[in-house]
Amino acid sequence: MLLTKIxxxxxxxxxxxxxxxxxxxxxxxxxxxxxxxxxxxxxxxKRWRVALVNMNLDYVAQTRFQEDVLVxxxxxxxxxxxxxxxxxxxxxxxxxxxxxxxxxxxxxxSQSAETIPEAARVGLSKHxxx
Amino acid sequence: MLLTKIxxxxxxxxxxxxxxxxxxxxxxxxxxxxxxxxxxxxxxxKRWRVALVNMNLDYVAQTRFQEDVLVxxxxxxxxxxxxxxxxxxxxxxxxxxxxxxxxxxxxxxSQSAETIPEAARVGLSKHxxx
Amino acid sequence: MLLTKIxxxxxxxxxxxxxxxxxxxxxxxxxxxxxxxxxxxxxxxKRWRVALVNMNLDYVAQTRFQEDVLVxxxxxxxxxxxxxxxxxxxxxxxxxxxxxxxxxxxxxxSQSAETIPEAARVGLSKHxxx
Amino acid sequence: MLLTKIxxxxxxxxxxxxxxxxxxxxxxxxxxxxxxxxxxxxxxxKRWRVALVNMNLDYVAQTRFQEDVLVxxxxxxxxxxxxxxxxxxxxxxxxxxxxxxxxxxxxxxSQSAETIPEAARVGLSKHxxx
Numbered sequence: 001m002l003l004t005k006i007x008x009x010x011x012x013x014x015x016x017x018x019x020x021x022x023x024x025x026x027x028x029x030x031x032x033x034x035x036x037x038x039x040x041x042x043x044x045x046k047r048w049r050v051a052l053v054n055m056n057l058d059y060v061a062q063t064r065f066q067e068d069v070l071v072x073x074x075x076x077x078x079x080x081x082x083x084x085x086x087x088x089x090x091x092x093x094x095x096x097x098x099x100x101x102x103x104x105x106x107x108x109x110s111q112s113a114e115t116i117p118e119a120a121r122v123g124l125s126k127h128x129x130x
Numbered sequence: 131m132l133l134t135k136i137x138x139x140x141x142x143x144x145x146x147x148x149x150x151x152x153x154x155x156x157x158x159x160x161x162x163x164x165x166x167x168x169x170x171x172x173x174x175x176k177r178w179r180v181a182l183v184n185m186n187l188d189y190v191a192q193t194r195f196q197e198d199v200l201v202x203x204x205x206x207x208x209x210x211x212x213x214x215x216x217x218x219x220x221x222x223x224x225x226x227x228x229x230x231x232x233x234x235x236x237x238x239x240s241q242s243a244e245t246i247p248e249a250a251r252v253g254l255s256k257h258x259x260x
Numbered sequence: 261m262l263l264t265k266i267x268x269x270x271x272x273x274x275x276x277x278x279x280x281x282x283x284x285x286x287x288x289x290x291x292x293x294x295x296x297x298x299x300x301x302x303x304x305x306k307r308w309r310v311a312l313v314n315m316n317l318d319y320v321a322q323t324r325f326q327e328d329v330l331v332x333x334x335x336x337x338x339x340x341x342x343x344x345x346x347x348x349x350x351x352x353x354x355x356x357x358x359x360x361x362x363x364x365x366x367x368x369x370s371q372s373a374e375t376i377p378e379a380a381r382v383g384l385s386k387h388x389x390x
Numbered sequence: 391m392l393l394t395k396i397x398x399x400x401x402x403x404x405x406x407x408x409x410x411x412x413x414x415x416x417x418x419x420x421x422x423x424x425x426x427x428x429x430x431x432x433x434x435x436k437r438w439r440v441a442l443v444n445m446n447l448d449y450v451a452q453t454r455f456q457e458d459v460l461v462x463x464x465x466x467x468x469x470x471x472x473x474x475x476x477x478x479x480x481x482x483x484x485x486x487x488x489x490x491x492x493x494x495x496x497x498x499x500s501q502s503a504e505t506i507p508e509a510a511r512v513g514l515s516k517h518x519x520x
Contacts, residue, residue, distance in 0.1 A: 004397075009420045011282040015175035015273035015325060016238065017435055021182045022159055022271040025152040030399045043456045045145035045407055052151045056186045065275060066433045108146065134267075139290045141412040145403035145455060147305055152401040160269045173326045175277055195405060196303045275435035276498065281442045282419055285412040305405035311452075312411045317445045368406065 002073040002127060004031040008065045019063035024097050025055060028087045031071035032101070035085065038123035039105065039116075049114075051106035053082070057099035067091045074129035078121060081105050081113040086129055132203040132257060134161040138195045149193035154227045155185060158217045161201035162231070165215065168253035169235065169246075179244075181236035183212070187229035197221045204259035208251060211235050211243040216259055262333040262387060264291040268325045279323035284357050285315060288347045291331035292361070295345065298383035299365065299376075309374075311366035313342070317359035327351045334389035338381060341365050341373040346389055392463040392517060394421040398455045409453040414487050415445060418477045421461035422491070425475065428513035429495065429506075439504075441496035443472070447489035457481045464519035468511060471495050471503040476519055 006027050014020035039049045063069065069091055076086040082104045089097040105116045116124070136157050144150035169179045193199065199221055206216040212234045219227040235246045246254070266287050274280035299309045323329065329351055336346040342364045349357040365376045376384070396417050404410035429439045453459065459481055466476040472494045479487040495506045506514070 007394075007420065007423065009416060009423075010274055010276075010426070011280045011416050011419055013275035013280075013435070014270055015275070015277050016178045016270075017175070017275050020271045020273075021185070022152070022155040025155050026399060026401050029152055029401055030397065033397065033399075036400070045147070045403070045455075048146045051192075052189050054186075054188050055151070056184075058184050059182050062181075065435075137264075137290065137293065139286060139293075140296070140404055140406075141286050141289055141410045143305070143405035143410075144400055145405070145407050146400075147405050150401045150403075156269060156271050159271055160267065163267065163269075166270070175273070175325075195305075276438045277435070281445070282412070282415045285415050289412055305407070308406045312449050314449065315411070315445070315447045319442050319444065322441075 001129070002031060002034050004033075004071040004073065006030065006069040006071060008063070008067070008069060010065070013065045019065060021059060024057055024059070024063070024089060027069065027071055027089060028057075028073075028099065028101065031073040031087055032085060035073065035075075035124070035127070039120050048108060049105055050103045052101060053104050054102040055099065057097060059097050061094050061096045063089065063096040064091060069096075073127070075124050075127045076100060076129055078116065078124050078128070081115055083116065083124055131259070132161060132164050134163075134201040134203065136160065136199040136201060138193070138197070138199060140195070143195045149195060151189060154187055154189070154193070154219060157199065157201055157219060158187075158203075158229065158231065161203040161217055162215060165203065165205075165254070165257070169250050178238060179235055180233045182231060183234050184232040185229065187227060189227050191224050191226045193219065193226040194221060199226075203257070205254050205257045206230060206259055208246065208254050208258070211245055213246065213254055261389070262291060262294050264293075264331040264333065266290065266329040266331060268323070268327070268329060270325070273325045279325060281319060284317055284319070284323070284349060287329065287331055287349060288317075288333075288359065288361065291333040291347055292345060295333065295335075295384070295387070299380050308368060309365055310363045312361060313364050314362040315359065317357060319357050321354050321356045323349065323356040324351060329356075333387070335384045335387045336360060336389055338376065338384050338388070341375055343376065343384055391519070392421060392424050394423075394461040394463065396420065396459040396461060398453070398457070398459060400455070403455045409455060411449060414447055414449070414453070414479060417459065417461055417479060418447075418463075418489065418491065421463040421477055422475060425463065425465075425514070425517070429510050438498060439495055440493045442491060443494050444492040445489065447487060449487050451484050451486045453479065453486040454481060459486075463517070465514045465517045466490060466519055468506065468514050468518070471505055473506065473514055
């Protein structure tokens with residue numbers, strides 16, 4: 001499991017007084033930075049290899065500006081050309097949101113999905129949720 | 131159906147060269163402004179009445195910075211205390227993303243879900259996807 | 261003068277109830293899209309030619325979520341390798357913010373400032389604030 | 391001086407390949423969270439007491455996605471009803487951006503500027519840049 005600590009920003013709140021729901025995808029993507037590094041070790045966009053195909057998010061409880069956030073990130077499933085990330089957003093002992101992100105291993109030059117290379121597969125499998 | 135025209139912004143692109151995937155929830159929420167108005171006619175946050183409980187998004191094709199976007203918004207289902215929005219993002223004749231957002235009619239003061247009032251229900255039903 | 265109409269989004273508000281101050285740079289950048297087109301006609305990032313060197317913004321009045329916004333954009337000054345944009349944000353007859361953005365005509369490949377080409381200079385000069 | 395470590399997010403990059411210039415105001419605001427706490431100790435928006443009146447930012451060098459960021463925050467000046475924050479954005483030994491933010495101590499209920507209370511003044515003065 002990957003752990004990412006996040007300090008909520010004023011700009012991430014909204015008029016209803018809590019963290020706006022469009023911020024969770026931003027924080028969850030932030031929690032995947034080490035996953036991106038497994039697929040593109042130098043994090044260079046010219047060699048970027050992932051394309052998101054689905055995001056599914058449950059908003060379980062309101063996320064507060066005043067409290068630090070912990071994003072937990074697992075790999076739920078590794079396919080041939082795709083993989084699924086499972087992630088949770090916690091504030092203290094409250095689970096605020098959870099969801100999945102499905103990525104395709106994607107070659108932007110040839111514009112096609114490719115088989116996940118063995119080294120990346122091994123790296124991903126270390127974060128598998130059992 | 132509600133139509134919202136959106137002009138992509140530089141700040142909404144990312145290093146991979148297209149619109150970042152965290153922007154689609156922002157644009158789709160923008161497309162719901164008239165829905166929010168049905169539930170809170172003066173759009174005042176003190177009387178805000180919706181809380182998002184689920185968001186499910188399919189990324190169908192890359193969204194380009196160079197082309198204007200059309201967000202199409204329907205109501206898919208109206209329950210007793212909740213409703214589901216269905217939405218699509220188009221660039222020209224390309225469908226780039228589609229998804230649903232499930233909202234609860236929520237009273238922030240009492241922190242509880244409430245029955246959708248009749249007037250709002252009538253308003254929502256005008257945008258039902260048949 | 262360039263005019264850009266903007267509809268405020270829920271995600272652009274903050275807990276204090278108005279549009280968050282980090283959003284004005286986003287909207288002002290949105291108001292410069294036709295300026296960017298003068299310098300990079302196909303808006304392709306591989307041929308991107310501007311780099312921001314200074315932004316100076318006065319927040320004159322609170323910007324409300326409930327009201328549509330008009331961004332007005334002028335060219336204030338054209339130098340040899342740089343130019344200054346002057347911009348204003350209006351809601352109805354209220355001026356909410358104003359400021360300048362100073363750009364260098366920049367070649368990202370050679371990582372150096374270059375002389376603004378004549379065609380772009382002519383284009384920019386059509387929006388000069390007199 | 392306050393120090394805030396920031397890990398750049400994919401969503402904060404833009405098509406030109408670096409961190410988009412609209413992100414610096416977001417990160418600088420993030421660096422002021424402890425300043426806001428001095429003025430509104432429980433960080434509750436109902437008691438929010440600051441309103442931004444000017445932001446001035448110099449972009450000194452390109453900010454890269456691949457490298458962690460350090461935001462340094464000082465108080466530059468404390469007036470009767472206002473104060474100025476000075477801030478810098480560093481990546482390794484590169485200064486990438488610097489600027490000021492001028493805030494008024496503001497009562498949102500009465501919609502008027504007020505004298506900064508003594509306790510807040512003492513707190514602010516501990517971060518004065520000498």
